[in-house]
Amino acid sequence: MEPNPPAPIEPTPTHAASQARLQRQRDAFDALTPSLVAVGDDDFDDQVAGDPGVVVVQFFAAWCGPCHKAAAALEPVAAAGRRVLKLDCEQATATAARFCIGSYPKILLFQRGRLKAIYDGPRQSSAIESWIAQRARGLRSPT
Template sequence: MATRATTDADFDKDVLQSDKPVLVDFWATWCGPCRQVAPILEELSEEYGDKIDVVKVDTDQNPRTAAAYGVVSIPTLNVYKNGELVKSLVGAHPKPRLVKELEEFLA
């Protein structure tokens, strides 16, 4: 399962109302570290898509959602479960670190 994009208009439906945990990548096209982490998130989505959804929010195109969750640095990776923000990671991290940080949602 590949990552998918969401917008300010669809964030509630795509993320907060999801039946499973959702990892949200707040990113922008001009952000170098965002481009570094993107292929890792695609891999995570392929490997763990049955346990967690991976959704991307372009902060330039969807500033309302980013502002609502206090995103000031990108990439910011937020995990939402049952409509609540339960974990936040700021910056690009290597895959082993992301898997470790997310293991409670991937088990």
């Protein structure tokens, strides 16, 4: 006699409420960052490696309070013309794992698809822009 297969796990009301709350947090994050380009596992390499200039990527989780603060600081940087992407680590798990993202937020600077620097400083636009400008000066391609 074969054992019965386990019954499928049904989402509980608590699970459904949690998913709805997470979606509201994602929507709020997107509303906070209209100038940041959302990327995922499928298009990260094309967006980053395909750009010959400096690309800044914020790795975040929608529920993370400090991520919202960092995103608010990155928004004026992106609006001023810098290429700034945002990657939701809970949806793009392969890319987050590839860069060993273990805490949020994480701000990384790439050039020609290569990781060049990791930001670890105040969550203020002026500090982030200064950090990007310092790194970009040393990364310019010869003309």
